[in-house]
Amino acid sequence: MNRIRILVLNAALSALDYRLPEGVAAPAGSVVMAPLGPRKVMGIVWDEGRLPGEEIAVERLRPILEVLPVPPLAAPLRRLIEWTADYYCAPLASVARMALASGGALGGPSTMTEYRLSGGVPERMTAQRHAAIEALAGQQGTMRELAGIAGVSEGVLRGLVNQGVIAPVTVKIDRPYAPADPDHAPPDLSPQQATVAGVLVGAVTARAFQPFLLDGVTGSGKTETYFEAVAQALRMGQQVLVLLPEIALTENFLARFAARFGAAPVLWHSSLKSTERRRAWRAIADGSAQVIVGARSALFLPYARLGLIVVDEAHEVSFKQDDGVRYNARDVAVMRARFESVPVVLVSATPALESLFMANQGTYQRLELPSRFGGACLPRIALVDLTREKPRSQRWLAAPLIEALKLRLERGEQSLLFLNRRGYAPLTLCRNCGHRFKCPSCSAWLVEHRLSSRLACHHCGFETRVPDTCPECGESDCLVACGPGVERIADEVRELFPEARLAVATSDTLSSPARAAAFIAAAENKAIDIIIGTQLVTKGFHFPDLTLVGVVDADLGLEGGDLRAGERTYSQIAQVAGRAGRAAKPGEVLIQTRHPDAPVIAALASGDRDGFYAAETESRRDAGAPPFGRWAAIILSSEDEKEAREAAHRLGQNKPGSDDLYVLGPAPAPLSLLRGRYRFRFLVNARRSAPLQKVLRDWIAAHSLPPGVRVGIDIDPYSFV
Numbered sequence: 023m024n025r026i027r028i029l030v031l032n033a034a035l036s037a038l039d040y041r042l043p044e045g046v047a048a049p050a051g052s053v054v055m056a057p058l059g060p061r062k063v064m065g066i067v068w069d070e071g072r073l074p075g076e077e078i079a080v081e082r083l084r085p086i087l088e089v090l091p092v093p094p095l096a097a098p099l100r101r102l103i104e105w106t107a108d109y110y111c112a113p114l115a116s117v118a119r120m121a122l123a124s125g126g127a128l129g130g131p132s133t134m135t136e137y138r139l140s141g142g143v144p145e146r147m148t149a150q151r152h153a154a155i156e157a158l159a160g161q162q163g164t165m166r167e168l169a170g171i172a173g174v175s176e177g178v179l180r181g182l183v184n185q186g187v188i189a190p191v192t193v194k195i196d197r198p199y200a201p202a203d204p205d206h207a208p209p210d211l212s213p214q215q216a217t218v219a220g221v222l223v224g225a226v227t228a229r230a231f232q233p234f235l236l237d238g239v240t241g242s243g244k245t246e247t248y249f250e251a252v253a254q255a256l257r258m259g260q261q262v263l264v265l266l267p268e269i270a271l272t273e274n275f276l277a278r279f280a281a282r283f284g285a286a287p288v289l290w291h292s293s294l295k296s297t298e299r300r301r302a303w304r305a306i307a308d309g310s311a312q313v314i315v316g317a318r319s320a321l322f323l324p325y326a327r328l329g330l331i332v333v334d335e336a337h338e339v340s341f342k343q344d345d346g347v348r349y350n351a352r353d354v355a356v357m358r359a360r361f362e363s364v365p366v367v368l369v370s371a372t373p374a375l376e377s378l379f380m381a382n383q384g385t386y387q388r389l390e391l392p393s394r395f396g397g398a399c400l401p402r403i404a405l406v407d408l409t410r411e412k413p414r415s416q417r418w419l420a421a422p423l424i425e426a427l428k429l430r431l432e433r434g435e436q437s438l439l440f441l442n443r444r445g446y447a448p449l450t451l452c453r454n455c456g457h458r459f460k461c462p463s464c465s466a467w468l469v470e471h472r473l474s475s476r477l478a479c480h481h482c483g484f485e486t487r488v489p490d491t492c493p494e495c496g497e498s499d500c501l502v503a504c505g506p507g508v509e510r511i512a513d514e515v516r517e518l519f520p521e522a523r524l525a526v527a528t529s530d531t532l533s534s535p536a537r538a539a540a541f542i543a544a545a546e547n548k549a550i551d552i553i554i555g556t557q558l559v560t561k562g563f564h565f566p567d568l569t570l571v572g573v574v575d576a577d578l579g580l581e582g583g584d585l586r587a588g589e590r591t592y593s594q595i596a597q598v599a600g601r602a603g604r605a606a607k608p609g610e611v612l613i614q615t616r617h618p619d620a621p622v623i624a625a626l627a628s629g630d631r632d633g634f635y636a637a638e639t640e641s642r643r644d645a646g647a648p649p650f651g652r653w654a655a656i657i658l659s660s661e662d663e664k665e666a667r668e669a670a671h672r673l674g675q676n677k678p679g680s681d682d683l684y685v686l687g688p689a690p691a692p693l694s695l696l697r698g699r700y701r702f703r704f705l706v707n708a709r710r711s712a713p714l715q716k717v718l719r720d721w722i723a724a725h726s727l728p729p730g731v732r733v734g735i736d737i738d739p740y741s742f743v
């Protein structure tokens with residue numbers, strides 16, 4: 023029969039049946055337009071047996087309107103969409119939408135007009151025309167591009183078009199990308215690197231699912247090593263997906279890629295222009311995009327010939343998406359590789375405990391690069407006990423760190439001070455009446471940003487000018503900044519070393535790829551003596567003259583104490599420490615702490631990574647936390663506090679419970695007000711044997727909640743606020 027089941031891209035509707043008109047082919051995975059009442063909706067033809075829907079009599083079926091001119095989503099991608107929706111308790115339509123993430127691309131190929139010289143000469147040659155014709159030799163582009171190249175107005179060029187000197191050419195909008203050459207500049211690998219590269223190349227050649235954990239200290243040359251697997255995939259005509267955590271800060275990676283392969287990779291991230299997005303999507307779907315470097319959303323794209331997935335900096339928490347479909351890209355990458363039958367490589371110097379656990383179990387094959395490339399040695403790490411070495415009042419740098427900075431300045435070497443707190447001060451209060459500045463739509467303090475003279479909420483983006491008087495008591499000159507942010511540390515350093523050249527490196531100051539590139543260039547050219555930065559500087563930078571890393575407050579990440587606090591602190595400080603002494607000069611790391619005996623801090627100081635992971639693993643086992651048990655968070659929110667509270671209370675009265683699953687809550691979430699919504703939270707802890715997702719779905723589906731209440735389910739949550 024000509025009945026087809028469509029996954030309608032509308033989370034509330036999901037599956038509907040339609041009729042396939044005579045003579046139209048639409049195999050599973052085809053993207054179609056279908057009528058819905060008086061409207062049109064987009065949908066994907068789905069495998070009927072895998073998508074429950076309402077049986078409608080054949081004669082009542084409406085025909086689909088159109089099959090869109092894009093390749094059907096292949097079966098492995100459809101299975102991935104199903105798995106993701108099921109595992110993360112998300113609507114199938116919301117997950118499927120991520121695969122079709124370019125509206126423009128779905129309309130099919132299309133053309134545009136470009137111009138180039140025809141070889142003719144104008145009737146009247148002027149100096150300006152002559153110069154323009156010279157400049158345009160061998161060029162082709164839009165009117166605007168050519169005007170830019172020739173340095174004349176578009177009007178001058180139009181005159182030349184009218185005389186037939188410049189001719190229009192019709193070109194495809196989606197121009198092909200420059201090809202990457204696997205043999206452009208093969209590297210000189212160390213014997214260790216060569217061994218690891220050999221294993222990865224073998225796995226790409228075998229074209230079978232195989233997960234790897236590439237575990238190598240910072241500076242060991244992990245990237246060059248997995249580039250050999252990328253090269254092998256290119257030789258085999260396969261596509262490669264490389265996931266990176268911070269796509270805005272990939273300058274260094276892109277330069278290395280271009281040096282190795284002679285061309286840039288295809289980029290995929292949320293700030294692409296719609297034309298770039300369209301071009302990338304179509305090239306990914308037709309197989310002509312060879313290597314795609316993307317943020318987590320690149321995972322769901324319709325690759326035509328995927329041969330390898332790499333997740334670089336795989337420990338990064340930014341691979342976890344915390345709104346919309348709440349998925350962890352690291353875990354979904356492994357699933358995609360499984361469905362596609364290709365190898366996947368998780369790359370990290372400080373792997374997530376879950377990944378190490380899988381490697382220790384033998385589920386992932388572990389590949390190690392235990393030493394630094396080119397003979398550079400790991401930095402020397404020492405603790406500064408702040409209970410003995412007290413900084414002066416309202417100052418945060420202790421004497422040993424100040425001495426070490428001074429020494430670097432004398433030697434002409436660079437230093438990096440790390441504090442994971444943007445802005446000037448995390449809290450501002452009134453000395454006169456005690457008023458604290460709070461966000462109007464979140465239960466959070468406003469952070470002072472002195473560089474922009476603003477108080478800002480880091481949760482919702484609310485900003486206001488720093489007032490001259492206290493809004494509560496009206497007193498002037500009474501506001502006090504409490505605690506340090508990076509801007510305040512910069513002030514302290516400026517006071518200590520007025521002649522030093524400083525750079526503050528945070529998401530505020532490096533907010534665009536251009537600004538990030540300028541910062542990197544300045545640091546490489548030694549135009550910066552001291553960098554003061556947040557977690558942004560823990561990633562991927564490589565400055566040969568940087569020999570000192572100072573961790574201003576190692577205890578910061580341990581406060582608040584969520585499940586991963588210890589691991590996150592360890593990985594963050596180990597990563598930032600890895601920035602020191604990456605070339606010939608040895609590095610030194612000073613870690614300021616009030617708790618030198620805390621297991622995380624002691625492990626950092628002694629370099630006992632295995633010991634830290636072993637202790638952390640045991641405490642997770644005791645708590646039934648991942649990877650031994652599972653957590654889920656359920657947040658109910660509403661703009662009306664009473665409505666949210668009542669809905670949570672009603673849900674709480676029927677909460678499920680069994681030997682292998684228990685539910686805590688409801689309780690006001692730690693961030694009880696966020697973006698104007700009041701939030702109540704349940705935490706679920708389950709053994710691995712419990713059917714967690716099914717229990718949650720059944721529980722929530724049994725309650726009809728008011729339309730103002732939103733329910734968010736977060737499986738394997740990273741954020742506990």
Ligand SMILES: [Zn+2]
Pocket residue numbers: 452453454455456457492493494495496497500
């Ligand atoms: Zn006041």
Ligand SMILES: [Zn+2]
Pocket residue numbers: 461462463464466479480481482483484697
């Ligand atoms: Zn806010």
